[in-house]
Amino acid sequence: MLKLLDGPQTMGRGPAFWGAAGLVLLAALAYPLFADPYDVGNFGYFFVWIFMALGLCLMWGLCGMLSFGQTFFFGLAGYGYGVIAIDLGNGPLGTMAGLAAGLVLAAAAAAVLGYFMIYGRINGVFFGIVTLSVTLALAYFLGQTAGPEWAIGKARLNGFNGMQGMDPLTFPGPDGGIVLEETLFYYVLILGLVMVYLLLRMLANSRFGNVLVAIREDAERAELLGYDVRRYQLAVFVLGSTLAGLSGVLYTSWGQFITPSSIGLPAASMPIIWVAFSGRTDLTATLVGTFLLLLGFQSLTIYSQETALVLMGALLMATVLFVPRGFVLGIGDLLARLTMRRRREPRPAAAAEV
Amino acid sequence: MLGNLFAGFYQFADVFAFLVLSAAGLAIIFGMMGVINMAHGEFVMCGVYVTAASYHAGLPLPLAQACGTAVAFLIGMVLEAVVIRPLYTRPLDSLLVTWGLSLVVTQGTLVLVGSTFPGIGTPLGGFRVGDYTFSAYRMVLFAAAIGVLGFVWFLFLRTRFGIQARAVMQNPGMAQALGVRRNRVYALSFGVGAGLAGFCGALYAPTMSLIPTMGSSFIVESFVTVVVGGSSVLLGTAPAAVALAVIRTGLNAWYGQIIGQIGLLVAVILIIRVLPDGFTGWLTRRTA
Numbered sequence: 001m002l003k004l005l006d007g008p009q010t011m012g013r014g015p016a017f018w019g020a021a022g023l024v025l026l027a028a029l030a031y032p033l034f035a036d037p038y039d040v041g042n043f044g045y046f047f048v049w050i051f052m053a054l055g056l057c058l059m060w061g062l063c064g065m066l067s068f069g070q071t072f073f074f075g076l077a078g079y080g081y082g083v084i085a086i087d088l089g090n091g092p093l094g095t096m097a098g099l100a101a102g103l104v105l106a107a108a109a110a111a112v113l114g115y116f117m118i119y120g121r122i123n124g125v126f127f128g129i130v131t132l133s134v135t136l137a138l139a140y141f142l143g144q145t146a147g148p149e150w151a152i153g154k155a156r157l158n159g160f161n162g163m164q165g166m167d168p169l170t171f172p173g174p175d176g177g178i179v180l181e182e183t184l185f186y187y188v189l190i191l192g193l194v195m196v197y198l199l200l201r202m203l204a205n206s207r208f209g210n211v212l213v214a215i216r217e218d219a220e221r222a223e224l225l226g227y228d229v230r231r232y233q234l235a236v237f238v239l240g241s242t243l244a245g246l247s248g249v250l251y252t253s254w255g256q257f258i259t260p261s262s263i264g265l266p267a268a269s270m271p272i273i274w275v276a277f278s279g280r281t282d283l284t285a286t287l288v289g290t291f292l293l294l295l296g297f298q299s300l301t302i303y304s305q306e307t308a309l310v311l312m313g314a315l316l317m318a319t320v321l322f323v324p325r326g327f328v329l330g331i332g333d334l335l336a337r338l339t340m341r342r343r344r345e346p347r348p349a350a351a352a353e354v
Numbered sequence: 355m356l357g358n359l360f361a362g363f364y365q366f367a368d369v370f371a372f373l374v375l376s377a378a379g380l381a382i383i384f385g386m387m388g389v390i391n392m393a394h395g396e397f398v399m400c401g402v403y404v405t406a407a408s409y410h411a412g413l414p415l416p417l418a419q420a421c422g423t424a425v426a427f428l429i430g431m432v433l434e435a436v437v438i439r440p441l442y443t444r445p446l447d448s449l450l451v452t453w454g455l456s457l458v459v460t461q462g463t464l465v466l467v468g469s470t471f472p473g474i475g476t477p478l479g480g481f482r483v484g485d486y487t488f489s490a491y492r493m494v495l496f497a498a499a500i501g502v503l504g505f506v507w508f509l510f511l512r513t514r515f516g517i518q519a520r521a522v523m524q525n526p527g528m529a530q531a532l533g534v535r536r537n538r539v540y541a542l543s544f545g546v547g548a549g550l551a552g553f554c555g556a557l558y559a560p561t562m563s564l565i566p567t568m569g570s571s572f573i574v575e576s577f578v579t580v581v582v583g584g585s586s587v588l589l590g591t592a593p594a595a596v597a598l599a600v601i602r603t604g605l606n607a608w609y610g611q612i613i614g615q616i617g618l619l620v621a622v623i624l625i626i627r628v629l630p631d632g633f634t635g636w637l638t639r640r641t642a
Contacts, residue, residue: 066446113623120627122581125390125449129577130626136574137619141612265570269457276450306461313457320451321440 005198007205009062009213011282011332016339028190032183044186046294047193048250053274053290054200054283055243061280062204063236064216065123069113069131070244070271072138075263076109077102077245078252079142079157082166087153090167092177099169099249106245107238114237118230123219132268139264162259169253180253189250193287196243200283212236244271266309273316279329289328357484366603368492371499373595375557376572377579378502378587379550385585386523386543388445389438392453394576395569396460397426397548401555403467406564409474419556426552427545434544439537456569463566471564491560498557499595502550506587509546519543574615578622584632593633598622 006013012021032040052070059065081095081102088094117130146159157163168185170177180188203209214222215229223229252258261267278289293312300308323330380394391397405422409415437455441448478490510516521529522539530536554572562568579598583590601621606614629636 066449116623116627121630122626125384125388125445126581126626128446128449129390129392130581130623133574133577133581133619133622136570137615140574141616144612265567266457266461269453272450272453304465306465309461310458310465313454313461316454317437317451317458320447320454321437324444324447 004202004205007209009204009209010201011284011329011336025190025194029187032186037182040186041182042298044182044189045254046291046298047186047189048247048254049270049274049294050193050247050287050290051196051250052244052247052271053278053286054196055240055247056271056275057278057280057283057286058200058204058212058243059236059240060275061282061286062209062216063212063233064219065233065237066128066272067131067237067240068128068268068272069135069241071263071268072131072135073106073110073241073244074248074251075135075138075142075258075260076248077106078248078258078262079163080105081249081252082163082258083152083155085166086155090170092170092172095167095170095253096172098166102249102252103242103245106248107242110238110241111234114234114241118233118237135268136264139260139268142260142263160260162257162261164257166252166256168256169249185254192246197283197287204283208232269316270312273312275326276316277319277327279326279332281325282329282332285326285329285332289326292328355484357486360483360488361486362603362607364488364492365607366599367496369602369606370595370599371492371495372558373575373579373598374499374502374591375495375550375554376576377583377591377595378506379547379552379554380576381547381580381583381585381587381591382506382550383544383547384580385587385590386519386547387438387442387540388585389441389448390445390452390577390580391544391547391551392449393456393459394452394551395571395573396456397430397551397569398555398558398572399459399463399566399569400429401426401552402559402562402564402568403463403471403555404552405556405559406471406474409559410472415474415477415560419553419559422556422559423549423553426555427549430548430551431541431545433548434541438544439540442540460566460569467566469565473562473564474560476560495557498553502553503588503592510588515539515542574619578618580632582622582625582629582632584634586634586638589637590632590634593637597625597633 012018031043052074056067056070059067081098083098084101085094085098088097113131113134117127122130142157143160145157146161148156150157150159155163155165167179169180171180172178178184204212211222211227211232214225214227215232219229248258251262274290274293275286277293278287279285297308297312300311319326325333376398379397380391383389383391401422403422404425405415405418408418408421413421433455437451438448441451476489476491478494480487481490482488508516510519518529518534519539519542521532521534522536526536529539562571579591579594582598583592583594598618598621602614602618605617609617626632
């Protein structure tokens with residue numbers, strides 16, 4: 001199992017890469033010891049979004065399915081979490097059930113929507129615009145649920161202003177449970193990210209991952225080789241969308257509210273920009289690039305949100321036109337090539353491996 | 355009785371016109387180059403804003419609407435040359451680049467123009483049939499939708515450009531070898547598509563409040579119409595608009611707007627499961 005961590009589908013291998021990754025992890029773990037609690041909370045907030053980006057990287061980068069619907073599943077899971085948590089009276093029971101409900105809701109919605117699209121042979125650009133249409137329709141629908149008749153049990157959907165009143169995620173424990181907030185939230189998210197990242201890496205390098213890449217490269221050829229392409233695509237769509245759902249639950253738990261504007265435009269364009277900028281074919285590049293972009297975006301948003309969004313749009317255009325593989329991946333490749341060359345020089349025979 | 359019948363037709367005509375007008379430009383670009391223009395809504399918005407600005411500058415409304423259409427057409431031509439042409443062989447990337455553009459234009463308009471813009475009142479007033487009063491301008495929109503279909507038919511089946519365009523659509527390499535300037539055909543088609551989006555905006559300018567994000571209220575309808583229709587405007591967009599308009603009108607009448615919108619989407623998802631190439635593929639198979 002563990003040897004699947006390194007492989008052809010993921011960038012970085014060997015002691016140099018894992019050593020550097022370990023150092024970054026150590027730095028991240030030590031960060032709350034000497035940082036302002038506000039900044040720690042902020043970083044935790046950035047981690048929330050990375051699950052969604054990794055999910056898109058899996059679907060789009062590995063399997064070639066460009067989904068514009070990450071915020072659709074994000075929103076479904078977020079609202080699902082809120083409704084269940086509120087109706088079950090919050091606390092450990094409500095929030096844990098809410099977490100499960102949110103994820104199940106996202107996965108089920110992805111299975112249904114994915115079935116109709118994938119088994120209807122919708123692919124390429126149409127896959128993108130159908131997922132975007134569904135996303136915008138959900139945002140529009142939730143935006144008009146302001147009236148008191150729009151409530152599920154005790155949970156008011158509350159229209160454009162969004163739903164609130166759910167507790168943050170609470171683990172069962174003494175004194176009404178351990179509430180996931182501030183520094184604890186930060187550490188739990190790091191743990192979650194490391195786990196998801198490593199599992200996805202193993203998945204990408206497994207037999208399953210190789211088939212996904214084969215489908216991305218040429219779906220017809222993969223089918224002629226005997227793989228049921230649709231089943232793989234559906235599985236990966238459900239998995240990637242559920243990760244978006246996880247982000248949705250965590251986001252709702254973090255801010256204790258969720259609004260339709262986190263589903264519609266321009267929110268729906270963000271995951272695509274993160275992943276395209278980072279380098280969609282690689283999980284590590286997505287992880288690093290998404291974090292950097294979130295950091296940069298937030299520092300700009302303080303001055304003007306509109307200008308920050310203009311820059312994000314321009315960044316997407318520049319990526320596609322000039323660095324189609326993605327900026328972070330490009331830099332990573334450059335680093336790899338530099339270190340490779342130094343090591344390879346004494347034994348030129350190994351060059352055939354590339 | 356007459357009033358009720360006409361009311362049904364009026365509702366249908368209203369939805370049909372919206373679907374055809376908003377989707378025609380998108381469908382032309384998609385049919386011609388396989389590119390989905392994600393900035394479609396922003397071309398619509400461009401038509402709206404230019405129309406409103408020229409109207410406030412003192413032009414009569416029809417002339418202002420012509421300005422809106424022309425500006426969208428010209429911007430479309432320029433954009434094709436600068437941004438779309440390098441990506442001909444990468445349709446998914448052209449989707450992304452226009453997506454980025456859409457974000458830049460929407461948010462840029464928010465920064466430069468602000469969040470509101472003075473609107474235009476709906477012209478022409480109303481007329482009565484039976485017990486009900488209807489807006490005459492809505493009938494103009496319906497006529498314009500029919501006009502757009504007629505225009506597309508004429509352009510692609512009765513002009514020299516149309517022959518060249520269809521040749522490029524079928525086999526770009528062969529058409530080029532026979533002396534068709536492929537790039538010019540693509541640039542003009544993209545311009546026509548953008549111009550039709552601008553025309554849609556120009557027509558709807560007097561009926562909406564003007565905000566920079568208004569483009570997104572057009573794109574869902576235009577996307578689903580193109581998805582259900584497929585790559586041809588006449589064989590795809592038009593029948594798809596009829597079918598979707600019937601579904602939407604029925605749902606609107608019995609269950610209200612919001613169920614109408616969601617029902618439309620559910621219908622689309624069911625239809626694509628059965629007709630992968632949309633109405634275009636289905637009709638071409640039946641007639642071939």
